[in-house]
Amino acid sequence: MRVNFTVNGRPQQADDVWEGESLLYVLRERLGLPGSKNACEQGECGSCTVRLDGVPVCSCLVAAGQAEGREIVTVEGLAEHARQRAGGEDACGTSLDEARRWSPRGPGSQSDEGSTSPRATLAPLQQAFIDAGAVQCGFCTPGLLVAADEMLERNPNPTDADIREALSGNLCRCTGYEKIMDAVRLAAARQGEEA
Amino acid sequence: MDFLRPASWEEALAAKAEHPTAVPIAGGTDVMVEINFDHRRPEYLLDLTRIGDLYEWEAGEHSVRLGASVPYTRIMENLRTELPGLALASHTVASPQIRNRGGVGGNLGTASPAGDAHPALLAAGAEVEAESVRGTRRIPIDAFYTGVKRNALAADELIRAVHINKADGPQQFSKVGTRNAMVIAVCAFGLALHPETRTVRTGIGSAAPTPIRATAAEEFLNAALDEDGLWDSGRIITPSVAKQFAELCAAACNPIDDVRGTARYRRHAVGVMARRTLMWTWESYRGNARTMEGAA
Amino acid sequence: MPTNGAPTRITQGSHTRGGIGESTLRPDGTLKVTGEFAYASDMWHEDMLWGQILRSTVAHAEIVSIDTSEALATPGVYAVLTYDDLPTEVRHYGLEIQDTPVLAHGRVRHHGEPVAVVAADHPETARRAAARIRVEYRDLPVITDEASATAPAAVLLHENRTDPHAAHVRHPNIVHRQPIIRGDVERARRRADVIVEGEYVFGMQDQAFLGPESGLAVPAEDGGVDLYIATQWLHADLRQIAPVLGLPEDKIRMTLSGVGGAFGGREDLSMQIHACLLALRTGKPVKMVYNRFESFFGHVHRHPAKLYYEHGATHDGKLTHVKARIVLDGGAYASSSPAVVGNAASLGVGPYVIDDVDIEAVALYTNNPPCGAMRGFGAVQACFAYEAQMDKLAARLGMDPVEFRRLNAMSQGSLLPTGQVVDSPAPVAELLRRVKAMPLPPEQQWLVAGEEADVRQLPGGLSNTTHGEGVVRGIGYAVGIKNVGFSEGFDDYSTARVRLEAAGGEPVATVHTAMAEVGQGGVTVHAQIARTELGVAQVTILPADTRVGSAGSTSASRQTYVTGGAVRNACELVREQILERGRRRFGAHHPAWATAELLLEGGKVVTDGGEVLADLVDVLGDEAVEIEQEWRHRPTEPFDLRTGQGFGHVQYSFAAHRAVVEVDTELGLVKVIELACAQDVGKALNPLSVTGQIQGGTTQGLGVAVMEEIIVDPRTAKVRNPSFTDYLIPTILDTPTIPVDVLELADDHAPYGLRGVGEAPTLSSTPAVLAAIRNATGLELNRTPVRPEHLTGG
Known part of the structure; x- marks a missing residue:
């Protein structure tokens, strides 16, 4: 079947979709947007979290056909989403081909990632994850970012318990969550300073 | 498909x-x-x-x-x-x-x-x-x-x-899982006080082939509350009544052993949850300000 | 003060920004937060096919027949392969013992064993086709424990064994046996005023890395294959893949794709050979991705164990002896069981001084799921048991459990039961002192506004099971010892290629290794080392692949030590060549070239007095300097098979934990409130990464304390909970604050004095949580994980 929907502000169309495919599969394998991750495909890990008409959901549990006509935001569109929320205009994003190729950047670019000179293309929360050391293997990171960004949108001054509750659907196996807590607190604090 | x-x-x-x-x-x-x-x-x-x-x-x-x-x-x-x-x-x-x-x-x-x-x-x-x-x-x-x-x-x-x-009195819900979030129930218990009809109703999850009510426990408690005039007096429920209610709730279960828990534990836990939710709801009914309703 | 000297400062050769000792940020961080980082499951190729494995539905059976005709006839299917289709006579693989069939041959030995593989144009087509393969099984009796494995008439898991351990085991269903004998336990026992015994059970833990096993194999025009794969050790994979494919190693070009965690679970092959076989057979690229269900069958787990311990002590609290037997269930295939046995035995005493020791560790062959490497590797199971014993002894003696441990703690210069002298700092007593000295979290933190309970902070969490009723606090301590690096005489080396050149008027270093970055942050550290050693700002880390020599495994807490050591070594060789070139070109202009100690700093050659002699770009000119060199740590030797004596381990790593828990004693639910850790890391090359490793390892230890267990049906040997619905790992609401106190006592044998970090915190976390639960409940609790029914008598 054919499915049409909007991803990160761009209309997308997928053809020859098998009816049992999930939105996650279509994003990853048909649209070249593999940022949403496939850790469990049973709604138990949150690594595939996307926003469906604004609401964080597990894209592995959305049948592709259910996404017809809907608006999706994935981790690839998070920076642009944050910019629009902040009132900015410049468009940016990840080209599909770029997303498919991996070329580890040298630490030359690493110094650009420091908190002193945040890369303009990152959302504040993305920068906070890097700065706080919240990323190790990174497989949980996209889902956590989408979930945490939505929480901060609703609740700009969360308590620790609020953060834990909001992220209780996102498993991480590397970090022990401490630095993820740090990152969300950091993003909230930076957001507060700017406001 | x-x-x-x-x-x-x-x-x-x-x-x-x-x-x-x-x-x-x-x-x-x-x-x-x-x-x-x-x-x-x-x-x-x-x-x-x-x-x-x-x-x-x-x-x-x-x-x-x-x-x-x-x-x-x-x-x-x-x-x-x-x-x-x-x-x-x-x-x-x-x-x-x-x-x-x-x-x-x-x-x-x-x-x-x-x-x-x-x-x-x-x-x-x-x-x-x-x-x-x-x-x-x-x-x-x-x-x-x-x-x-x-x-x-x-x-x-x-x-x-x-x-x-619609609730006409306090209601509570408890669920036991082996994790503090994102967990399927090992067993669960719901309790509602219905002051308008002077009845209580229960619901038990994961402790029988289907979700069930503990009807014998409900009947016992209805009678106990009625006999002692507690709906009117708002006095505390005695520990022995709470204990018997909990035991009857546990007895209503027909659980199995599986990877999530043992039958024996499920029965035990339903009893504990029955007693606790009864205390919470009754305290709330009595208008006690110390009642804690959880974080929902 | 520790008895082993004060924390040591390492003098750095450079003050270049972003060198060692600084919390520089991950070079792959931006890619990982934008979703651009390409994990193995993200690989994609024009016209690629999807591979699917058919796995056994039973644990032990003869394969009577396999009929693939209907699967082959399915439209969209390109290939269906079974054992008979394997291209060479080499049809088994294995890390140490080649006992694992690429595809089952005549018999399956565990639930979920690969029987056939399919390639098709869509994953659903491949799944449907796999379901149409008809396999007829004839059941065999299942072997699930030591008694059934070693019964005289037991079916042998592997007949006609020729591996190195076959000769010294008393039954062919025992993979390996390692005794550690020192002193005279019988005599020492007579000196003991108290003796405690215990039998402990450690459940089967899964690595549960989030990125499922995945790979993409692309057939090449030269008859070879390019394999993009998530693994822990590219070259060990290559060594096992090549003979099965019948290809020379240089025709199999392996590139590490993004790895979503590993923790030991990617040390063995998963679908590497299957994907290559399908690609070579079909002439098309083949992608394979396990789902979570398959992942539970697709990698080895942590060995479940039964441990029997007897300890003695005198009235004044000195340990007299230990006698122990550790039985590890290795499952159907050997994997790394022999090395796990060596670790469990040699580290089975723990970080304590005991002169009289009699330990035996064995691993079994059974029909249970194969077990192998997982973070902590044999030392984890032992630590759970000996730390429980320490608490029992302290209680019997009426001593404080921490003081009792400190009294018996090993230190630098202590003799291990293997006869090895501990020749670097071993601040066991100091680590215990530090965790105990940390402030305790306040009581009843779940009370908000003095009255209401925030259930998120109580046992049961959002499930609303208690508002404080039945909740009791407990505190527990534990400490552990883990070896770093590969032991027992293994030639443990790594290779680094470092290049320095001038580009765009700047000196640029390029580091190329085959080290598997699995999330640990090795790429960050390599850049830091290059900056420190070469005095440059710009460092490029090339993708890991097999075009450079082996880096060894990303396991055993060894990569910063060994591949970090190799990078430093290669940098030093590059520096020597640079200075040599500088002397040739500029030596005549300045006498310091010949006389002074020269350093590379800030992109310049400087004297140790700080005088600038030349810009690096001028020394380099148009000609790059490049060195590829192997580097190895000092050699170890095997343990004697009869006594366990030998210089078996190159380095030790120590961590201590204090756990604070709140237990709902009526429902048996546990909330860990805090897990404080103190660890000696020798030198923190990247403090941010170090604390991240400690917190992550601590949390995996917490998981196996209270929830994580693969449950195998003892009647059928089938896995009952292969999903994230029923194999539970801690969520952010299960994980407490984890304050970390990092001690840096240099090990003079190691690069920069560093000590491997990743595993030690996984050891002591579990027994600390168990001790805290015992403290709260008064129960004995000899098994982990603790389930609610264990705390309520159900």
Whole structure:
């Protein structure tokens, strides 16, 4: 079947979709947007979290056909989403081909990632994850970012318990969550300073 | 596999009548897991997410008509006063992402004994509004669960809404899992005080082939509250009454051993939850300011 | 003060920004937060096919027949392969013992064993086709424990064994046996005033990395294959893949794709050979991705264990002896069981001084799921048991459990039961002192506004099971010892290629290794080392692949030590060549070239007095300097098979934990409130990464304390909970605050004095949580994970 929907502000169309495919599969394998991750495909890990008409959901549990006509935001569109929320205009994003190729950047670019000179293309929360050391293997990171960004949108001054509750659907196996807590607190604090 | 996308409730009923094997899908919590893991290959998927009516609720004088697909998040946020037990239960469902998408219709359709909504529905008192091209009927919640993952729906019927009695007294819900979030119930317990009728109702999850009420426990407690005039006096429930109520709740269980827990533990835990939720709700009924309602 | 000297400062050769000792940020961080980082499951190729494995539905059976005809006839299917289709006579693989069939041959030995593989144009087509393969099984009796494995008439898991351990085991269903004998336990026992015994059970833990096993194999025009894969050790994979494919190693070009965690679970092959076979057979690229269900069958787990311990002590609290027997269930295939046995035995005493020791560790062959490497590797199971014993002894003696441990703690210069002298700092007593000295979290933090309970902070969490009723606090301590690096005489080396050149008027270093970055942050550290050693700002880390020599495994807490050591070594060689070139070109202009100690700093050659002699770009000119060199740590030797004596381990790593828990004693639910850790890391090359490793390892230890266990049916040997619905790992609501106190006592044998970090915190976390639960409940609790029914008598 054919499915049409909007991803990160761009209309997308997928053809020859098998009816049992999930939105996650279509994003990853048909649209070249593999940022949403496939850790469990049973709604138990949150690594595939996307926003469906604004609401964080597990894209592995959305049948592709259910996404017809809907608006999706994935981790690839998070920076642009944050910019629009902040009132900015410049468009940016990840080209599909770029997303498919991996070329580890040298630490030359690493110094650009420091908190002193945040890369303009990152959302504040993305920068906070890097700065706080919240990323190790990174497989949980996209889902956590989408979930945490939505929480901060609703609740700009969360308590620790609020953060834990909001992220209780996102498993991480590397970090022990401490630095993820740090990152969300950091993003909230930076957001507060700017406001 | 065919993907049916009815745009209206009438279209959905027609599709279900034409394809009785069609599997309704809304939040996808159960159906998509089965598809992703190759446990199920339905001939037809019947997508209900385009039917706006299913996402709406309406509070009447005595009950709330809750659309089958109203997400748990909405129930937690908007129906804490009318449906406190179900709001608490909704808060224990899986994760925020699942709560944003799943609704009571899915729990009822799957009819797993572990569904979190069931004990709250049983305790509050509810009717399932089932409809087919043949017409509409209301199935009392006590008659809805007919076996392990089986319910009273006919092959051509769909769940449109649930009519849940509005709370006329305190309600509570507890669930035991081996993790502090995102966990399927080892067992669960719901309790509702109904001061208007001077009755209590219970609901037990994951401790029998179907969700059940502990009717003997309810009858015992109704009688005990009545005999001692506690509804009027607002005095405390004695520990011995609470203990016997808990024991009767545990005795109502017919649990199994499985990877999530032992039968013996389930019985024990239902008893503990019965006693605790009774204390919480009764303290609340007495108007005691120290009552703690949880964080829902 | 520790008895082993004060924390040591390492003098750095450079003050270049972003060198060692600084918390520089991950070079792959931006890619990982934008979703651009390409994990193995993200690989994609035009016209690629999807591979699917058919796995056994039973644990032990003869294969009577396999019929693939219907699968082959399915439209969209390109290939269906079974054992008979394997291209060479080499049809088994294994890390140490080649006992694992690429595809089952005549018999399956565990639930979920690969029987056939399919390639098709869509994953659903491949799944449907796999389901159409008809396999007829004839059941065999299942072997599930020591008694059934070593019964005289037991079916042998592997007949006609020729591996190195076959000769010294008393039954062919025992993979390996390692005794550690020192002193005279019988005599020492007579000196003991108290003796405690215990039998302990450690459940089967899964690595549960989030990125499922995945790979993409692309057939090449030269008849070879390019394999993009998530693994822990590219070259060990290559060594096992090549003979099965019948290809020379240089025709199999392996590139590490993004790895979503590993923790030991990617040390063995998963679908590497299957994907290559399908690609070579079909002439098309083949992608394979396990789902979570398959992942539970697709990698080895942590060995479940039964441990029997007897300890003695005198009235004044000195340990007299230990006698122990550790039985590890290795499952159907050997994997790394022999090395796990060596670790369990040699580290089975723990970080304590005991002169009289009699330990035996064995691993079994059974029909249970194969077990192998997981973070902590044999030392984890032992630590759970000996730390429980320490608490029992302290209680019997009426001593404080921390003081009792400190009294018996090993230190630098102590003699291990293997006869090895501990020749670097071993601040066991100091680590215990530090965790005990940390402030305790306040009581009843769940009370908000003095009255209401925030259930998120109580046992049961959002499930609303208690508002404080039945909740009791407990505190527990534990400490552990883990070896770093590969032991027992293994030639443990790594290779680094470092290049320095001038580009765009700047000196640029390029580091190329085959080290598997699995999330640990090795790429960050390599850049830091290059900056420090070469005095440059710009460092490029090339993708890991097999075009450079082996880096060894990303396991055993060894990569910063060994591949970090190799990078430093290669940098030093590059520096020597640079200075040599500088002397040739500029030596005549300045006498310091010949006389002074020269350093590379800030892109310049400087004297140790700080005088600038030349810009690096001028020394380099148009000609790059490049060195590829192997580097190895000092050699170890095997343990004697009879006594366990030998210089078996190159380095030790120590961590101590204090756990604070709140237990709902009526429902048996546990909330860990805080897990404080103190660890000696020798030198923190990247403090941010170090604390991240400690917190992550601590949390995996917490998981196996209270929830994580693969449950195998003892009647059928089938796995009952292969999903994230029923194999539970801690969520953010299960994980407490984890304050970390990092001690840096240099090990003079190691690069920069560093000590491997990743595993030690996984050891002591579990027994600390168990001790805290015992403290709260008064129960004995001899098994982990603790389930609610264990706390309620159900």
